[in-house]
Amino acid sequence: MINWNREPVATRHQFNPAFIAELVRHTCVGHGKAAGAMPFALAFLAVPLxxxxxxxGTINGASDTQLHTWITKHPAARISLAPRVRALVPYVRLGVAFGLTQRALSLDERGQLIVVRRVKTRGAPTPAIEASDYMKGARTLGRWFGRVGEPSNVFLMLGLTP
Incomplete structure (x- = not known):
């Protein structure tokens, strides 16, 4: 469990559960356009990316491509992804839990995430970057993930084991 009182202010701001929930929601929106409800496990990949x-930056610059093409053009994104995923697991869990309790997200009968409504957030995680940049990237990833199909294939493409 995260002890927010011990976290630096910058971390509390950037990994705000409402903001993470909104990132996951946008990923679900993108996934929904490509393939319907999003498998829960993909939230743990989208947020670190x-x-x-x-x-x-490379995701937002390549929104008209596919996941495989993006990985081929940007192999460095895979290099540090596993430690990022591990480090952000508690924040993603908290963000998804927040989204579920606020009824912005829901789980279907198969345990997949579906969008219910928008989460109200307070500002961008860093003042120099608009929150819309994050949301655009999340929607793009959701769409790419949906086009791949099986979540295990997404994990393998990113060099991770599901």
Whole structure:
């Protein structure tokens, strides 16, 4: 469990559960356009990819491509992804839980995430970057993930084991 009182202010701001919930919701929106409800596990991949500027910038610049093409053009995004995913698991869990309790997200009968409504957030995680950049990247990833199909294939494409 995260002890928010011990976290630096910047971390509390950037990994705000409402903001993470909104990132997951946008990923679900993108996934929904490509393939319907989003498998829960994909939230743990989307947030680390969108939160880090190096990968977010390349995702937003390649929204008209596919996941495989993006990975081929930007192999460095895979190099540090596993530690990022591990580090952000508690924040993603808290964000999804927040989204579920606020009824912005819901789980279907198969345990997949579906969008219910928007989460109200307070500002961008960093003042220099608009929150819309994060949301655009999340929607793009959701669409790419949906086009791949099975979540295990998404994990494998990113060099991770599901």
């Amino acid at each position: 969108v939160m880090y500027p190096d990968s977010r």
